[in-house]
Amino acid sequence: MDTQVLGISVDSPYANQAYAKQLGLTFPLLSDFKREVVRKYGIFVVDNSVAYRTTIVIDKAGIIQSIEQGSQAVDITGAMSACSKIHAPKP
Helix, strand or coil: CCCCCCEEECCCHHHHHHHHHHHCCCCCEEECCCCHHHHHCCCEECCCCEECCEEEEECCCCCEEEEEECHHHHCCHHHHHHHHHHHCCCC
8 A cells, every 4th residue: 555664662672672573563663762753743642651552654755644543553454444545546
C-alpha cells in the first residue's frame, strides 16, 4: 500500500535492537529514549515514564489519519483500514 512502518519505543536503542531481533521485526524500531516524540504526541505517561501503546497513521502530507491506543493499537486491523482509505481511488 505504499507505506512505511516504524516502531518507536522509549526503551534504549540496545533494548529495542534485542526486542526487534527477538520478534523478528522487519521494520525499524526507533528509540525515543529522551521521550521527546511521545511528549509531542501527548502519549507520555509521566507517573511511569513510559508511553501509552499507540498506533498512529500519518499520510504523506504529514496529517494524522488515525490514532488507536491500548489493545486496539496492538491489532493492525485499524491501521490497515486507515491506510486503505488513504490509498483508495478517489471518485
